[in-house]
Amino acid sequence: MKTMRSFLIGIFTVCCGSTVMKAQDVYLSIPENNIFNRSEFTSVPTRVMINPNRTNWDYTFFGFGPTAPTFTSVSGPNFTHSSSAFNLPSSTLLWQLESMGGQLPSTGLSGYLPGFQQFNTSAIRWFEPPASILFGGGFYRGNINFTFKIPASQFAANSYRAGNYSMDISQNYNDFTPRNFKTILVIPSSIRWFTTSLTKYIEISSLNDYRSTGTRVFTLDNAEIAHTTDFNLWAKAASTNIQFTSSKGVPGTRNISNIKLGGNGSALTTKALSASFQNFSPASFGVVAGNRSSFIPELYLSAEDFKNNFFEAGTYTFELNFNATSTDNSINSLQNTAVQLKVLPRSEITIPNSGRNVNFNFNTASHYTNGQSQMIPNQIVLSNNESFELYVKSDENYFKKGGLQTNINSNILQIGMDGSSVDTPLSKTPKKILFNGTPVLDRGLNIRYTIPPAGAQSLVGKENTTYSINLYYSFTAI
Template structure:
């Protein structure tokens, strides 16, 4: 019975010892904020224990450590990836909770990094001692370590040994004899920069007249931090673009008119729909030095669709849902961009050089008896991106002769559009010649000008001379 108890006790002691050694592995978790923001990381962790000793070995032998596995931390699940030992700096922090120095004659080395050669972590004097307990090291990763290297999610490991282990000669022995220093990198994808809103304003009709085959709207420049490879997914929040006219009328446009693309070769240009799509062509975005990937995104559409569906004045709104997903779909980082396109109220009336003068000549009896009509082809070119009314008027109630007001009234002249509503009598009060006109771009109008037979006969008694008057066209938006 006693023998049985001793056997059980031995098994328990063995299991306890195994767990102790495993617990001595130094696992240093690097926060992704430090990795992505390139900011210095510091931590204090226990690396050894004095096993009850309070003195240094005879002769105050300098304690040292070295790497047993080369000058690199090796990724435990992807051995092809590594980090140089220079990314992790270390120095003694405390022994038994007591900060160095332990004697005025001691020397306390500054930060170093691991190599395959033994390096001293403390220089005790002959009279130095310490409080028994844990030996803690300060660990530091400078900012340039994050800038110059790629930290891939998972564990990077290196085996470390020291000269105060079991020797068979010295009674002062620190445990464990060797241990692993492990850099643990969390899985993470994070949007570091990028707008949640994007805005474009159209303030010129020339944008709709451009000869290019494509129109681009900028969504902004984005930068992501990542410790895993990822692909960029995107969709529209709705299948419709919401449009509100300047008069408050609500309409929609089909979201599939638009394409999402970017300036990075890994980003494909695809139609934007309400169904999630992978916009990453070929290989995914990898973990690069600095753990950042940046790109610019844009919305594009054909010039014809831009002119046909976005010409009307008002506000167009839609939302793009971006999502960066790792290749195993285990983590994702969403980002929404609310896009607003504002098209200003734009209108324009132009008259070609040859259409600035309309001449009526009264030289024959028939011209006085019958009156005259002048048709000026394509005299007016209209552009208006709102529902409109077109008016005509003059700035004077009477024609002028040699710059001086005459007694020939403006009402002798009638104005209208070929094929349009009846002509109106010219006066200083604006007269409507187009009612409820739909938005148009560069529409040519043939204009009619007439002096009726009755009006022409009133000119018989007038002094023979040249009479002139200004005809003025204007819009009113509905």
């Protein structure tokens, strides 16, 4: 039994000794807010050593020649990362004595407290005692506390990677314990979206956008992610469908795969969107100086898909889900962006110069007996991104001769379209010649002009001259 008891006491003593030494290491947990916001970090008063006995400094010669207390880095000029080859310069951390036994030491007549300093491989004095014990000085027993600081400029200049950065420190007073300790910077593992672009509005206001043959590119707002660990950017659409509401309130859908997501540089690879998460990082985003990575997401549409699927006037909406995930999949940060593409109602009627004049010549008996008809190919080039009806009217109810009104009624001229058997008599009141037209871009219409036999016969006996009338074509959205 005695042997067993001694054995157990021996184990207990060794374990306690190990725990005490570890507790003397200085751990400084750096909040992610200071890292990501690049704002100065200042610690609470932190115990670095314990002074159980002393009340004054060492003096080398009859109370003169004080031995100043010092810190020396014995592991090199940098804080080294515990699990990688990364490091931080000693300038990243500043420190200053805060108290000894609850109060600052007396400076006497010639001593002083140095300002904030950094560790060095050479001895750095953390207090300057008076030149002689006769000039006053001294301190209280108890904890020796320091205040630690990381300036804002250091957060901007260095990369702080998740894990522990340590530096081995030695101090020169035997009565202060411990003589050797580690100063450890604890960096949390974190990823956070630093920008909050929750919506993106895109407006299309010109039909020329649909005439371009190049890929359409829609730039989303700059994205900035703060992080202390490497990550990949995953993304998806919230649904396989884009929700569409026409300018007249009619609902519909479009397939999300028509749109591709990528970036303005090499940071993101380009892929068609789907409702499943995909990794858009060709290489992971590494931790960089300042701990922020930025990129500009872009949406791509081929000219053909843009014209075929996003031409109709109305609003197209979908949601993008972004997920910044650490490379070991241990942490992530989500952000959603609602995208709204609004296409404004636009229409155009173009009549080429070659089709601006339609001439009827009456110079044979057959012309007066049978009338005349002619088809003008592609006389009207039509663009409208809404459902529509096409109308025609004259500026007056009668033809004019030399600018003066005659008694030849405008209704002797009838207007129709190729493919339709309906010919509409011309009137000052708009008459419909195209029914239930669907959205169309640059469609050429063949227009048929007819003066039927009855109208032609009404011209018998009229003066041989030129009679004219102006026609106007117009849209009405339906």
